[in-house]
Amino acid sequence: MTFDNLTTDRNLRTVWISDIHLGTPGCQAEALLAFLKSTECETLYLVGDIIDGWQLRRTWYWPQEHNDIVQKILRKARKGTRVVFVPGNHDEFARKYLQHNFGGVDVVEDCVHTLADGRRLWVTHGDLYDGVIQCAKWLAYAGDIAYEFILKLNRRFNALRAHLGLPYWSLSKYLKLKVKRAVSYVSDFETAVAHEARRRGLDGVVCGHIHHAEMRQIEGVLYCNDGDWVESLTALVEHHDGRLEILDFGTQVASAKQPVPLPVPVTGLASAALEQATHGTPSASKS
Numbered sequence: 110m111t112f113d114n115l116t117t118d119r120n121l122r123t124v125w126i127s128d129i130h131l132g133t134p135g136c137q138a139e140a141l142l143a144f145l146k147s148t149e150c151e152t153l154y155l156v157g158d159i160i161d162g163w164q165l166r167r168t169w170y171w172p173q174e175h176n177d178i179v180q181k182i183l184r185k186a187r188k189g190t191r192v193v194f195v196p197g198n199h200d201e202f203a204r205k206y207l208q209h210n211f212g213g214v215d216v217v218e219d220c221v222h223t224l225a226d227g228r229r230l231w232v233t234h235g236d237l238y239d240g241v242i243q244c245a246k247w248l249a250y251a252g253d254i255a256y257e258f259i260l261k262l263n264r265r266f267n268a269l270r271a272h273l274g275l276p277y278w279s280l281s282k283y284l285k286l287k288v289k290r291a292v293s294y295v296s297d298f299e300t301a302v303a304h305e306a307r308r309r310g311l312d313g314v315v316c317g318h319i320h321h322a323e324m325r326q327i328e329g330v331l332y333c334n335d336g337d338w339v340e341s342l343t344a345l346v347e348h349h350d351g352r353l354e355i356l357d358f359g360t361q362v363a364s365a366k367q368p369v370p371l372p373v374p375v376t377g378l379a380s381a382a383l384e385q386a387t388h389g390t391p392s393a394s395k396s
């Protein structure tokens with residue numbers, strides 16, 4: 110997989126990625142590996158939910174591609190890239206190791222990044238400003254199981270669509286954009302982190318957590334979200350002149366979308382037919 114036609118500038122000052130969710134079948138490791146291979150940067154920020162401890166606790170899932178991602182990142186650190194890991198809620202286990210350095214990766218709770226043009230951005234995963242996680246953790250866990258389920262449905266649905274020759278279509282993205290309460294939940298979150306950045310006297314914020322890449326001004330504060338590598342396949346990058354850009358690989362991958370192998374054995378006639386549809390497709394032969 111290559112992303113040759115997306116941008117010509119592969120030499121960047123800074124890259125922010127988050128919500129990779131290694132350890133889950135939803136993680137699009139192949140696309141992320143292609144991105145990491147084709148990009149050089151001075152600083153790489155891993156803005157949380159890199160390894161999904163919540164799901165690994167429920168079901169152990171760790172294919173070779175997920176090792177490859179970890180190896181690639183550690184290799185970048187060895188070769189001189191400054192790698193900073195800001196843990197999120199799904200990898201909150203790493204919050205026990207704040208201020209430590211693992212194989213060249215600095216683990217910090219949050220930090221301030223100064224752009225080439227002098228603007229200062231607060232880098233945080235953002236879950237501390239998510240009302241659901243703060244007030245009802247059980248609901249966040251339930252929501253996580255529901256999200257996992259919708260993603261699974263989504264994969265089967267798209268395996269069927271691929272079988273019928275139809276393009277990739279994201280059910281969970283559709284639900285997130287259409288459900289009115291989800292929209293207000295997202296805007297509450299965005300406003301909360303922007304306010305906190307301003308309270309800290311900074312020009313803007315870079316966060317992740319809600320799986321929706323975005324870059325806009327909120328009440329005079331630059332709000333940037335680097336998206337995720339489960340569905341949207343996006344990264345936030347800084348060019349050498351301090352210019353920020355969201356790189357979106359989702360559209361490219363969608364056109365060459367491959368059905369993801371199903372993680373759990375399925376039962377029942379309809380699911381068996383779907384399973385057959387998945388494995389009957391030549392592109393599903395990678396396991």
Ligand SMILES: [Mn+2]
Nearest residue numbers: 158197198318
């Ligand atoms: Mn999160």
